[in-house]
Amino acid sequence: MFTLQHLLSLPVFLSTTLIAHALAAGTGFIDSESNTLKTNFAAQLTGGEKCDDDKFQQIRDGFNEMTVLFRNAARVDWNGQAELEYFGRQDRIGNYTSMIEENLIRAAQYANLKGNATRNPDIHVRCDDPNNVCNEGNKKEGKHVAYNIGNEPHINFCKRYFNLDPLDTKVEKAAAKGDTSKDIMQYYNRATVWARQVMHISAVGTAVTEKVVPNSYSDSTGGWATSVSNGAMNTSILAGVRNGKLNTVGPNDIQTFKYAYGATRAKLVAMLSFQMPYDAANNAENYALYAQARYVIQKKNFYPNVPIMQFGDDMAVLANEQLQDGGEKKYACYDDPDVLPRKTDTNSIGAPLQTSSATSSMFGIRPKWTGQALYATLALCLLLSILA
Ligand SMILES: *[C@@H]1O[C@H](CO)[C@@H](O)[C@H](O)[C@H]1NC(C)=O
Numbered sequence: 311m312f313t314l315q316h317l318l319s320l321p322v323f324l325s326t327t328l329i330a331h332a333l334a335a336g337t338g339f340i341d342s343e344s345n346t347l348k349t350n351f352a353a354q355l356t357g358g359e360k361c362d363d364d365k366f367q368q369i370r371d372g373f374n375e376m377t378v379l380f381r382n383a384a385r386v387d388w389n390g391q392a393e394l395e396y397f398g399r400q401d402r403i404g405n406y407t408s409m410i411e412e413n414l415i416r417a418a419q420y421a422n423l424k425g426n427a428t429r430n431p432d433i434h435v436r437c438d439d440p441n442n443v444c445n446e447g448n449k450k451e452g453k454h455v456a457y458n459i460g461n462e463p464h465i466n467f468c469k470r471y472f473n474l475d476p477l478d479t480k481v482e483k484a485a486a487k488g489d490t491s492k493d494i495m496q497y498y499n500r501a502t503v504w505a506r507q508v509m510h511i512s513a514v515g516t517a518v519t520e521k522v523v524p525n526s527y528s529d530s531t532g533g534w535a536t537s538v539s540n541g542a543m544n545t546s547i548l549a550g551v552r553n554g555k556l557n558t559v560g561p562n563d564i565q566t567f568k569y570a571y572g573a574t575r576a577k578l579v580a581m582l583s584f585q586m587p588y589d590a591a592n593n594a595e596n597y598a599l600y601a602q603a604r605y606v607i608q609k610k611n612f613y614p615n616v617p618i619m620q621f622g623d624d625m626a627v628l629a630n631e632q633l634q635d636g637g638e639k640k641y642a643c644y645d646d647p648d649v650l651p652r653k654t655d656t657n658s659i660g661a662p663l664q665t666s667s668a669t670s671s672m673f674g675i676r677p678k679w680t681g682q683a684l685y686a687t688l689a690l691c692l693l694l695s696i697l698a
């Protein structure tokens with residue numbers, strides 16, 4: 311274990327430690343064609359505010375692809391490289407492995423009805439950005455691709471989502487590029503985005519919350535007692551990343567904490583000894599990237615191991631400046647959580663989602679219903695006049 315002094319003297323990157331951290335606080339499948347309306351889903355997509363037909367389709371296809379992505383990842387091999395890199399060493403995460411497995415299984419089953427009649431909460435999807443954050447952030451810190459609202463089954467898709475490739479298109483493209491084919495971030499696609507968002511839904515992702523028990527400080531144990539419980543999954547914070555706006559080194563720089571998006575940070579929260587052992591298990595992005603890595607292994611027979619980190623060697627990792635700015639800002643706003651509170655005037659439950667075919671058939675049947683209502687009214691008048 312190295313000292314606080316060591317950390318504070320590190321040049322660019324992680325400049326604070328535990329102290330700062332303590333302040334922060336049987337799978338099934340979808341096999342129908344992706345372009346047909348899913349009537350047998352265990353969950354439907356609803357709402358669709360300001361999403362046109364084409365966007366609906368891209369959202370729905372991403373949803374399908376997400377369950378495909380998780381299908382294979384739900385069978386965890388705790389001796390595997392991907393498990394180590396995205397969740398941490400077994401001796402650190404032993405208390406959380408069953409939680410991780412259950413999260414993966416719930417995600418894989420979310421949209422699946424086969425062999426399980428339990429209906430999952432419908433997911434309210436939308437494109438109208440009710441929290442007005444899609445354009446927050448900047449080129450350096452990235453911008454949101456999508457965000458969850460209130461840990462509910464409620465996701466807003468920002469315009470960047472619609473530029474992303476489908477799962478298999480992206481995997482084929484990335485694997486064909488010899489020089490970068492080992493880089494996991496090259497595989498990031500719309501299903502990966504969905505995977506992160508689904509984990510934020512409290513019915514899917516469970517995380518560990520650890521709170522300090524008030525007035526419990528003890529000199530003999532040298533600390534505060536904490537109580538551990540479970541809560542919805544958010545985004546973990548990378549302990550001690552300095553605010554990029556300040557250039558001096560020292561404790562005064564401890565201002566903002568960067569959220570652990572992207573493979574570099576996902577791996578850092580899983581490996582650095584001063585992260586909490588559950589930080590990776592608590593981070594939706596780690597599940598998304600883990601599932602993405604497993605999918606590449608399954609499809610391409612190799613593990614995309616870049617960014618490479620020396621597990622077990624904090625100092626080597628911290629000294630590696632190349633890791634400090636991974637150029638991964640395309641898929642998240644690094645300054646902000648991607649779970650936002652639901653505003654009081656934002657509707658929680660979405661109206662049933664209509665495809666263009668459903669819309670046109672609805673127009674088709676509307677005159678009929680109007681006609682039936684008319685007949686019923688006439689019949690009622692007739693009946694009333696007979697009775698009178
Ligand atoms: C696992 O949980 C037990 C009981 O809460 C605790 O004593 C132990 O320190 C935990 N182990 C790890 C590695 O966190």
Ligand SMILES: *[C@@H]1O[C@H](CO)[C@@H](O)[C@H](O)[C@H]1NC(C)=O
Nearest residue numbers: 336416419420426427428430
């Ligand atoms: C069915 O799915 C629900 C929700 O995902 C889960 O809680 C339940 O254990 C599943 N039942 C079986 C028999 O798999």
Ligand SMILES: *[C@@H]1O[C@H](CO)[C@@H](O)[C@H](O)[C@H]1NC(C)=O
Nearest residue numbers: 517518519541542543544592
């Ligand atoms: C995630 O955020 C929600 C809303 O702020 C909170 O209720 C929950 O406890 C958080 N989860 C964890 C693991 O801290």
